[in-house]
Every structure is written in structure tokens, then in C-alpha cells.
Amino acid sequence: MDDLESLAAEIDRASTVVALTGAGISAPSGVPTFRGDDGVWEHFDEGQFTYGRFQRDPAGFWDDRGDLQRELFGEAYEPNAAHVALAELAAEGYLDAVVTQNTDGLHRDATARVRGATADGENDTTDESEGTDHEILELHGNARRVRCVDCGRRQDADPVFERAEDGDLPPRCDCGGTFKPDVVLFGEQLPGAVIQRARTLAGESDVFLAIGSSLVVQPAASLPRQAAADGTLAVINLEETPCDGDAAVVCRADVTEAVPRLRELVR
Ligand SMILES: [Zn+2]
Structure with missing residues (x-):
């Protein structure tokens, strides 16, 4: 046995x-890995994707996050x-x-x-x-969702990233709250x-x-x-x-x- x-x-x-x-x-x-040889953090500065930056500069965060999202999920993984x-x-x-x-x-x-x-x-x-x-x-x-920091509403990330790409920075929920990728960022508990x-x-x-x-x-x-x-x-x-x-x-x-x-x- x-x-x-x-x-x-x-x-x-x-x-x-x-x-x-x-x-x-x-x-x-x-799916690309974050660490190690050829990990995502070899190509991106992880310091730009912290919770602190999201809070200080949500528009800049979302602008950069779009590039990261494309690297991570530009292809559809099975x-x-x-x-x-x-x-x-x-x-x-x-x-x-x-x-x-x-x-x-x-x-x-x-x-x-x-x-x-x-x-x-x-x-x-x-x-x-x-x-x-x-x-x-x-x-x-889950990086394929976003969540409103005010009302907590979750939704599919793709249309929100499209809005950000079209210059709607930072993308906001109907309630006026800022959307955040529904993931735990660096520096976030x-x-x-x-x-x-x-x-x-x-x-x-x-x-x-x-x-x-x-x-x-x-x-x-x-x-x-x-x-x-x-x-x-x-x-x-x-x-x-x-x-x-x-x-x-x-x-x-x-x-x-x-x-x-x-x-x-x-x-
Ligand atoms: Zn909301």
C-alpha cells in the first residue's frame, strides 16, 4: 500500500x-506566481500595490493595478x-x-x-x-471581484477595470464609495x-x-x-x-x- x-x-x-x-x-x-524567478514581483513594484497607497492615492493605485491585472488575468485560465x-x-x-x-x-x-x-x-x-x-x-x-469600501457590495472585476482603463479613476460604486480589488493588499489585515x-x-x-x-x-x-x-x-x-x-x-x-x-x- x-x-x-x-x-x-x-x-x-x-x-x-x-x-x-x-x-x-x-x-x-x-497562473503567474508572485514570488520567485520570473514571479510577478520581478516585473512590478509591489510597493505600488499596498493598502497604504490605495488609501492615499486610489486613482494612481487603480491606474497601476490595471497593468497588474492584465499581467495576472489577461488570459483566461482554466x-x-x-x-x-x-x-x-x-x-x-x-x-x-x-x-x-x-x-x-x-x-x-x-x-x-x-x-x-x-x-x-x-x-x-x-x-x-x-x-x-x-x-x-x-x-x-478573489482578484476577479471588486468590493466597495463603503457599502461592501461585491461585483465582477472586469467591467470595473475597463472603466478604470477608460479614465474613470478611481472607479466608484453607485453609493459613491471607492471600489477596491476584493483581495487582501500588502499592509492590510x-x-x-x-x-x-x-x-x-x-x-x-x-x-x-x-x-x-x-x-x-x-x-x-x-x-x-x-x-x-x-x-x-x-x-x-x-x-x-x-x-x-x-x-x-x-x-x-x-x-x-x-x-x-x-x-x-x-x-
Ligand atoms: Zn458602495
């Missing part, structure tokens, strides 16, 4: 399974086999929540895709979609409720899967250890992580191969 087989057996037995994902799950979809395998595990009732450090929205896209496939399939016997719902907790927000929810999920999990994350940025860095205290931690990542020593299973593999294989083994 290899590690993934024993992990699959644990998932089958567990009542709560939570996945934490990082940049490594989206890199195979072509969820890959790892995103889809997690969405399938969730739809099959094996995965309760995905906590992600990514802001690309690909877990939501994968879920919509899997739901669409299920809705078209003949073996869809559920009366309500509630049974296949799982939670997607985006720790750092993560919402306390989001951190608390992530800790609760980590604490409740019987199996916690850390996938494609280097596990060095908080709060993602502390969640696996918390989960490992009274549950099974598995790390699936190409490179070593500081949490490997706490993990019952360490799988040093391409996530687009390991996660679909895990999903096959669970059934």
Missing part, C-alpha cells in the same frame, strides 16, 4: 476533510486536473472545505464545471444541491472572521490536505500544524515544506497527477 492509498483510506473513514491550497495548484494552469479532482471529491461528499491562498477563483470555476457535469448527468438523483455544497474559503480574497473560520476548519478536520503550498505565509503556515495536533496531515507539494515533519503523509509530486490519483483511490 503506498502513501496515497493509505491516505485515501483515511479520507474514506474521516467525517471532516479539509484541503488547503497554494500557488502550486494554480501554476499548472499558467482549472486543471487538481482543481477538478478536489471539486469532484467535494461533490462526492468526501471533501468538506477548500481553504485557499490563491485569488484566481479557479476552485469556484472547477466547482461550477463539476456541478454542470453533474446536472447534465443521468445519475444526478439529489433533489437539492445542498448535499454537494462545500465551502471555499479564499484567505486572501486579513479579515478576522476569515482567519477564525480557517482555524475552526483546521481544528475540526480529521484529514487535512496541504496541496501546492510552500506553507510559509501566515495564516496558511500554522493551519497544518494545528490540524496535525489531532488529525491526519498530508502534504502534497513538489518542494519541501516546514510542515513535512508533522505530516503523516508527504507526497513529493506534481499536484495535477497526485490529486486526481488520490481521488481515484478514494472511490
